[in-house]
Amino acid sequence: MQRIEHLYINGEFVTPHGQEWFDLHNPSTEDVIGQVRLGDAQDAQRAIAAAKDAFAAWSGTTREERIAALGRMRTAMAVREDALTDAIVLEYGAPLERARWMAAYPAQAIALAIDTLEAFEFEEQVGSARVILTPVGVAGLITPWNSNAGFICSKLATALASGCTAVVKPSEMSALQTQIVVEALHEAGLPPGVFNLVNGAGAVVGEEIARHPHVAKLSFTGSSAVGQHLLSAGAATMKRLTLELGGKSPTVVLDDADFPAIMPLVLQAGFLNSGQACIAGTRILVPRHRLAEFERAAQEAVSHIKAGDPRDAGTAIGPMVSARQWARVQNYIRIGIEEGARLLAGGEGRPEGLSAGWFVKPTLFTNASNQMRIAREEIFGPVLTIIAYDDDADAIDIANDTRYGLSALILGQDLERCERMARKLDSGRVLINTLAHEPRAPFGGFKHSGLGREMGKWGMTAYLEPKTLVAQR
Numbered sequence: 001m002q003r004i005e006h007l008y009i010n011g012e013f014v015t016p017h018g019q020e021w022f023d024l025h026n027p028s029t030e031d032v033i034g035q036v037r038l039g040d041a042q043d044a045q046r047a048i049a050a051a052k053d054a055f056a057a058w059s060g061t062t063r064e065e066r067i068a069a070l071g072r073m074r075t076a077m078a079v080r081e082d083a084l085t086d087a088i089v090l091e092y093g094a095p096l097e098r099a100r101w102m103a104a105y106p107a108q109a110i111a112l113a114i115d116t117l118e119a120f121e122f123e124e125q126v127g128s129a130r131v132i133l134t135p136v137g138v139a140g141l142i143t144p145w146n147s148n149a150g151f152i153c154s155k156l157a158t159a160l161a162s163g164c165t166a167v168v169k170p171s172e173m174s175a176l177q178t179q180i181v182v183e184a185l186h187e188a189g190l191p192p193g194v195f196n197l198v199n200g201a202g203a204v205v206g207e208e209i210a211r212h213p214h215v216a217k218l219s220f221t222g223s224s225a226v227g228q229h230l231l232s233a234g235a236a237t238m239k240r241l242t243l244e245l246g247g248k249s250p251t252v253v254l255d256d257a258d259f260p261a262i263m264p265l266v267l268q269a270g271f272l273n274s275g276q277a278c279i280a281g282t283r284i285l286v287p288r289h290r291l292a293e294f295e296r297a298a299q300e301a302v303s304h305i306k307a308g309d310p311r312d313a314g315t316a317i318g319p320m321v322s323a324r325q326w327a328r329v330q331n332y333i334r335i336g337i338e339e340g341a342r343l344l345a346g347g348e349g350r351p352e353g354l355s356a357g358w359f360v361k362p363t364l365f366t367n368a369s370n371q372m373r374i375a376r377e378e379i380f381g382p383v384l385t386i387i388a389y390d391d392d393a394d395a396i397d398i399a400n401d402t403r404y405g406l407s408a409l410i411l412g413q414d415l416e417r418c419e420r421m422a423r424k425l426d427s428g429r430v431l432i433n434t435l436a437h438e439p440r441a442p443f444g445g446f447k448h449s450g451l452g453r454e455m456g457k458w459g460m461t462a463y464l465e466p467k468t469l470v471a472q473r
């Protein structure tokens with residue numbers, strides 16, 4: 001059993017002022033596998049003070065110095081891929097193949113920040129003015145449990161590339177993974193205070209970061225409810241905010257689609273990350289006149305999707321991260337049944353043969369309307385809802401009739417028609433006949449899915465304040 005006691009403040013592993021210990025679980029067995037000691041408001045204040053002290057020197061570093069530091073971070077993360085894969089499977093329950101991808105992503109995200117920094121224009125002549133993009137100050141980075149190391153490294157690398165210093169508050173449920181990241185970043189040898197990390201509860205450490213006057217910028221990935229709260233909490237100190245929040249993304253199947261050919265994409269989009277993905281395509285919009293045919297194909301395909309031990313090669317869906325998340329998903333399955341939707345696959349309870357672990361059956365509802373709660377609320381588990389539409393205009397109306405707007409997938413044979421539809425969708429990202437994305441392009445959501453964008457030059461700009469300089473010569 002691993003006990004994680006220390007926070008990382010001012011270049012050192014330090015004992016927290018906070019006294020509370022939090023249990024870490026293996027979601028595949030429900031066993032307690034470790035404990036993390038949580039920081040408190042005083043610890044957060046100490047980390048913020050360290051980041052503030054480090055800001056003047058770090059924001060004055062050259063592009064080359066920052067690229068060198070980021071390069072060391074990238075190398076230190078890359079050599080820990082195997083350890084991180086094991087921790088992701090153990091503590092989060094991601095299927096092995098997914099876990100390997102998740103463990104490789106942090107180094108890739110840092111490499112991307114390096115590329116962005118290399119090409120970034122910090123100054124521009126605009127008429128008689130010189131416009132200088134200046135780092136905003138201390139950045140508070142608050143991340144969720146569903147891609148712990150990836151979110152920490154992506155946000156941190158972008159913040160540091162821009163010249164900001166940072167305090168990270170990861171999810172307390174991911175402490176084993178976080179510990180590997182912190183040890184790597186310590187090895188990278190950044191100047192003390194440039195990067196600090198405080199494990200702790202959202203309502204304690206997160207709140208302190210959100211209200212503290214010396215934090216200039218918040219970058220948050222998590223639920224829309226907490227995101228909305230941070231928007232108002234940050235207003236008192238005029239924080240700059242980037243919010244990456246929830247989704248209820250549509251997968252629009254056009255009437256010319258070849259169902260057997262597209263079904264793997266439909267299910268991968270929906271069951272991505274065991275359904276615990278903000279971008280998951282959880283509303284599947286299907287032409288009404290081909291609904292029965294789609295239902296048959298989907299039912300057949302889901303029967304081959306295996307939920308179970310994340311270490312088994314054939315597993316596509318691992319457990320939910322926590323008992324709370326499992327209960328939440330079960331509750332939504334009951335709600336769907338009560339609302340009158342019909343179960344095509346899955347349902348309540350664990351998959352056959354499993355008596356422990358927070359496993360959910362891959363679940364597919366049909367006979368559903370877009371007004372049902374299972375079509376409107378983010379479930380964050382492997383539960384998908386098929387909704388019939390009449391024509392392309394109806395499909396767009398249904399796709400856009402949601403408070404979210406993070407991602408969308410269109411599947412059809414006529415690319416021009418797909419692109420015409422894509423332009424009408426209220427979504428930060430639209431994929432056509434693919435799940436591949438472009439990491440240098442902006443990522444973020446419309447409406448309640450977020451505020452601002454991450455990745456590439458858009459992500460960097462969010463940590464910078466334009467300063468206009470006009471001089472009489």
Ligand code: NAD
Nearest residue numbers: 143144145170171202203206207222223226244245246278
């Ligand atoms: P969450 O909002 O409960 O928690 C996210 C983080 O915020 C955690 O570190 C948590 O401790 C912290 N937090 C909680 N309350 C806080 C408060 N009052 N003040 C400050 N910080 C606080 O979300 P979660 O359950 O960890 O993650 C799942 C959610 O994240 C889903 O809604 C999902 O859609 C969303 N998500 C979004 C994206 C995206 O890029 N858009 C990516 C992944 C997950």
